[in-house]
Amino acid sequence: MYTTNFLIIAQPEYPFPPICPNDTTYTPNSLYERNLDAALASLPSTNTGKGFFNASVGQGTDAAYTICLCRGDVVLNMCQSCLREAIFRLRIKCPNQSEAVIYYEYCLLKYSNAPILGNNDTTSDFYNINNNVNFPNKEQFNGLLQPFMTKLRREAAAGGSLLKFAMENTPGPSDTTLYGLTQCVPSLSEQECDECLEYANNQFASCCDGRVGVIVLMARCNLRYEIYDFGIISAIAPPPSQPSPPARIPSPPPGTYVVNPKRVTS
Helix, strand or coil: EEECCCCCEEECCCCCCEEECCCCCCCCCCCHHHHHHHHHHHHHHHHHCCCCCEEEEHHHHHCCCCCCEEEECCCHHHHHHHHHHHHHHHHCCCCCCCEEEECCCCEEEEEEEECCCCCCCCCEEEEEEECCCCCCHHHHHHHHHHHHHHHHHHHHHHCCCCEEEEEEEEEECCEEEEEEEEEEECCCCCHHHHHHHHHHHHHHHHHHHCCCCEECCCEEEEEEEEEECCCCCCCCCCCCCCCCCCCCCCCCCCCCCCEEEEECCC
């Protein structure tokens, strides 16, 4: 097991540093590299319709597996743009790693020389990002937060085979509003999604108890809560006759976010 040093940033900045384990490398110009290039090239054309992409090329130890998951409220052109950027950046940052993952605000990309979707290890490729500002009354805050996140966890897990995503808000303490998000790779079963999100939620106690904002990212699922609206207006409706100004996404509250990437290996 190893954990990288904490990265201190003023607010969540994307993309987060990619996870490129040095214990999984490949030989340049190998069959695996050619399969990986082919899988990544075909990945953007595999959209299931709800922002989930999945492609693999090759067999046996030379097989390359790739997935991309876009956030459930992101429109198609933003999703595709995020995927293209992730492919480009990950190949530069992890030039000869046979397994790597990168997280953006609106998408994640992972590739590996082992099947990704059949891997039940929820602890690998794990990030937690938390604002270092605490609510004054931690017990009151947790009493409102935990039922809210449990509700979102169950709603996402109950989603269909194309989208497992939930995003809502609820009144918080001290005249605040809690905004929450939960999402799983849609190919997971309801139980698998629920267990992945439960694991993510359980990290609050060890990393971020009482913090005003937390993001937990894994390749199979992710969750987030904040006290500001981080959503995107993406209603599927005919365009208005007069163009509207773009919606402004509010800035996060003051505070320092601590980014803690780690990879747990057997």
